[in-house]
Amino acid sequence: MENFFEIILGTGEDRLTWWQMSIRAVVVFIAALVIMRIGSKRIFGKHTAFDIVLGIIYGSVLSRAITGNSPFFPTLCAALVLVLLHRFLAFLAFSTSGPLGNFIKGRPVMLVKHGEVLGDKLKENNLTENDLEEAMRQGGVTSRDEIEYACLERSGDITIIKKDS
Structure with missing residues (x-):
């Protein structure tokens, strides 16, 4: 069975053929969908910095599985760990209030208050x-x-x- 996976997916130590990379891409795509379902709908839905960081790292890790720059199955495991970490940190942010939740999720900033533009807040947030x-x-x-x-x-x-009319 191990030999079968080496033939189909390659080892990453040798040059991968176009069809090995193609098979890897299909397997990674399916694995990524399964892993994302383990996560939450929020991961890419809200687009907070917390979610975007996961997206960037997640894509980077999975690309290594496709190109053979890292071992295939350990790379998929690392992607799963990232999604589970995201879910755990989201739970912590939900469960706690204060600095930890604000660090993980961020917090809203008032830009206009009672009709007055807060120029310093605009500037602070570029x-x-x-x-x-x-x-x-x-x-x-x-x-x-x-x-x-x-x-x-x-x-x-x-x-x-x-304002109320």
């Missing part, structure tokens, strides 16, 4: 007036006078809360 105006247009707001609050969310989106 946002311009144009970024705020774009969020206003997306929120159906035509004037800053209509804004009660605006927040930079953990995902990087800007949420606009309109």
Whole structure:
């Protein structure tokens, strides 16, 4: 059986053929889907820094399994460990409040309060007036006078809360 896997997947020590890399790509794709199902729907759904870091590392690790730069099955195991770590840290962030949760998930930042633009908060978060105006247009707001609050969310989106009419 071990010899079968060496023939089909290659060992990574020798040059892999085009069909070995193709088979590896298919197996890694299926394994990645299974591993992601073990994770949570949030992993790529919300796009917080926490989720994006996993995506970058996850892709890098899995690419090594396809190209044969790392042993095949240990690389898949490492990908699984990354997803389980993500799930565990998400659980910790959910279970705890305070610095740990804020570090893992981030926290929203108020950009407009009672209609007043907080320029220092825009600057701290590398946002311009144009970024705020774009969020206003997306929120159906035509004037800053209509804004009660605006927040930079953990995902990087800007949420606009309109004043009561």
